[in-house]
Amino acid sequence: MRLPAGQRNSDPLGTSWPQRPSPAVWFIAPALALIGLFFLLPVAGALLLSFTDFDLYALGDLSNLRFVGWRNYRLLFQDPLFWTALKNTLYFVLVGGPLSVGFSLGAALLVNHRLVRCKGLFRTVFFLPVVTTLVAVAVVWRYLYHPRYGLLNYGLGLFGVAPIDWLGDPDWAMPAIILMAVWKNFGFNMIIFIAGLQNIPVHLYEAAAIDGAGPWRQFRSVTLPMLTPTFLFVAIITLIGYFQLFAEPYVMTQGGPANSTLSIVLLMYQEGFRWWNMGYASAVAFVLFAIILAATLIQLRRRRD
Amino acid sequence: MRRIAAALLYVTLIVGAGLTLFPLLWMVSVSLMPATEANLFPPRLWPRTVSFDHYADLFTRLSLARYLVNSALLAVAVTLISLLFNSLAGYAFAKFRFAGRDRLFRLLLGAMVIPAQVAMLPLFLLLKQFGLINTYGGVIIPGMASIFGIFLIRQYALSIPDSLLDAARIDGASEFRIYWSLVLPLCRPILVTLAIFTFMGAWNDFMWPLIVLTDSDLYTLPVALANLVGEHVQDTELMMAGSVLTVLPVMVVFLALQRHYIAGLMMGGVKE
Numbered sequence: 001m002r003l004p005a006g007q008r009n010s011d012p013l014g015t016s017w018p019q020r021p022s023p024a025v026w027f028i029a030p031a032l033a034l035i036g037l038f039f040l041l042p043v044a045g046a047l048l049l050s051f052t053d054f055d056l057y058a059l060g061d062l063s064n065l066r067f068v069g070w071r072n073y074r075l076l077f078q079d080p081l082f083w084t085a086l087k088n089t090l091y092f093v094l095v096g097g098p099l100s101v102g103f104s105l106g107a108a109l110l111v112n113h114r115l116v117r118c119k120g121l122f123r124t125v126f127f128l129p130v131v132t133t134l135v136a137v138a139v140v141w142r143y144l145y146h147p148r149y150g151l152l153n154y155g156l157g158l159f160g161v162a163p164i165d166w167l168g169d170p171d172w173a174m175p176a177i178i179l180m181a182v183w184k185n186f187g188f189n190m191i192i193f194i195a196g197l198q199n200i201p202v203h204l205y206e207a208a209a210i211d212g213a214g215p216w217r218q219f220r221s222v223t224l225p226m227l228t229p230t231f232l233f234v235a236i237i238t239l240i241g242y243f244q245l246f247a248e249p250y251v252m253t254q255g256g257p258a259n260s261t262l263s264i265v266l267l268m269y270q271e272g273f274r275w276w277n278m279g280y281a282s283a284v285a286f287v288l289f290a291i292i293l294a295a296t297l298i299q300l301r302r303r304r305d
Numbered sequence: 306m307r308r309i310a311a312a313l314l315y316v317t318l319i320v321g322a323g324l325t326l327f328p329l330l331w332m333v334s335v336s337l338m339p340a341t342e343a344n345l346f347p348p349r350l351w352p353r354t355v356s357f358d359h360y361a362d363l364f365t366r367l368s369l370a371r372y373l374v375n376s377a378l379l380a381v382a383v384t385l386i387s388l389l390f391n392s393l394a395g396y397a398f399a400k401f402r403f404a405g406r407d408r409l410f411r412l413l414l415g416a417m418v419i420p421a422q423v424a425m426l427p428l429f430l431l432l433k434q435f436g437l438i439n440t441y442g443g444v445i446i447p448g449m450a451s452i453f454g455i456f457l458i459r460q461y462a463l464s465i466p467d468s469l470l471d472a473a474r475i476d477g478a479s480e481f482r483i484y485w486s487l488v489l490p491l492c493r494p495i496l497v498t499l500a501i502f503t504f505m506g507a508w509n510d511f512m513w514p515l516i517v518l519t520d521s522d523l524y525t526l527p528v529a530l531a532n533l534v535g536e537h538v539q540d541t542e543l544m545m546a547g548s549v550l551t552v553l554p555v556m557v558v559f560l561a562l563q564r565h566y567i568a569g570l571m572m573g574g575v576k577e
Contacts, residue, residue, distance in 0.1 A: 027397035045427030136548035195571035
């Protein structure tokens with residue numbers, strides 16, 4: 001009963017007459033135009049930019065811009081700072097990511113346990129850090145980590161642990177940032193795990209119990225396998241998010257001490273927006289993109305196997 | 306046995322909840338301490354006398370009201386604009402048939418793996434050409450439509466029965482009219498979810514406003530706060546008061562509307 005069909009029938013020559021454009025065009029065009037112009041086009045632009053020597057001089061006068069081929073990428077791979085940033089970012093992703101997901105799953109299992117009441121209250125409390133402003137809580141955690149007046153060292157001191165200069169010691173700065181990130185983020189994945197847990201049919205547990213499976217066995221043979229799609233989703237969004245580490249080191253350490261918390265995005269920001277080496281910074285951004293893409297594809301492939 | 310298990314569960318949950326809330330409660334507590342009380346050893350949990358001096362200071366000396374207004378204005382603008390464009394597109398992807406629809410949609414979803422930072426350098430140059438650097442417009446532009454928002458609305462709009470839309474067409478309603486008075490009300494739950502999501506994202510956003518805004522009159526709260534950290538490192542109580550005021554509005558929005566928000570999140574997480 002669609003109107004366009006009726007119009008086509010009224011065309012005496014059959015179908016040769018050009019049809020009116022589908023109304024879908026008018027609905028989709030604004031969003032697509034915005035995404036195309038302000039996201040996809042700049043992404044393509046970044047690729048081009050990464051093959052030029054765009055710097056402060058080019059910013060002033062475009063005639064100073066030159067095409068330099070792969071030079072930015074060659075320089076990048078010879079730059080010890082880039083390798084440091086890559087190592088730090090991988091540290092954050094590979095340690096902080098699984099830790100976050102582990103805490104999320106643990107919290108989800110606890111909150112969702114059938115013996116627990118006021119599930120909504122606990123869910124809300126654990127979710128609260130997620131909605132807070134990263135810059136603000138980074139300021140708070142910086143103070144928690146204060147070597148002299150911070151409560152963390154005070155608390156550890158009660159157990160006889162000597163004060164640690166959390167953000168001033170190259171060995172401790174990244175673990176400190178990871179701890180804060182886990183606190184800030186675990187509630188988000190917890191919600192997704194709870195949704196996944198509630199989707200597991202109860203009869204599977206009943207069947208397992210009849211077969212004599214205890215709680216641990218049920219967890220391993222029913223819960224974990226049934227959560228596989230949820231795990232994949234959580235792993236991918238966590239991975240993509242954690243590779244973009246920026247505000248935590250920007251506010252808490254400025255990438256220090258001794259570059260021990262310099263992340264890839266922070267390096268890109270400094271090169272691009274502080275020193276205006278935008279060609280070089282674009283190369284940094286594209287290497288990050290390539291890494292995220294590869295990591296995502298590996299995750300997706302693992303599901304198929 | 307059951308009792309012990311329940312007790313253990315509750316103890317773990319309550320300790321966990323306490324640890325989760327602690328940094329936030331401590332932030333509030335320290336923000337109320339008189340100057341320099343935060344720099345004492347051993348650290349104090351509660352202020353000896355409650356002082357609102359730092360809050361007053363933020364408003365009188367550090368023009369915090371200005372940043373609050375900037376943040377609120379920008380977050381509301383991004384939310385309303387993106388809601389309109391995302392719902393138009395999301396509805397069309399769900400309910401119109403046109404050539405290449407599914408391929409286009411898959412392409413958009415694929416583009417979600419591209420980190421936003423990749424676009425930032427050329428976007429900065431593009432906006433500079435338009436004279437939009439250091440303006441509200443420059444902050445809003447990248448948020449005016451989002452692939453995630455389109456995706457969320459499409460998934461929800463799929464459940465609208467075609468017969469309902471066709472009936473409206475037979476009654477002679479225009480396509481826009483159908484969208485405005487039929488589809489939008491039906492999509493209300495997901496629109497609320499997406500609105501909260503977008504508002505919080507825009508309010509908390511840091512990197513892009515930091516790049517675009519150079520004039521301190523236009524700063525959003527997170528940018529102003531990060532700037533404050535550089536200048537007033539020693540005034541711990543002042544920093545905490547600034548943090549409280551930055552976090553408070555999103556916290557209130559979340560607590561007031563959390564039912565919608567969490568329900569929407571669970572829906573989005575389960576699908577696919």
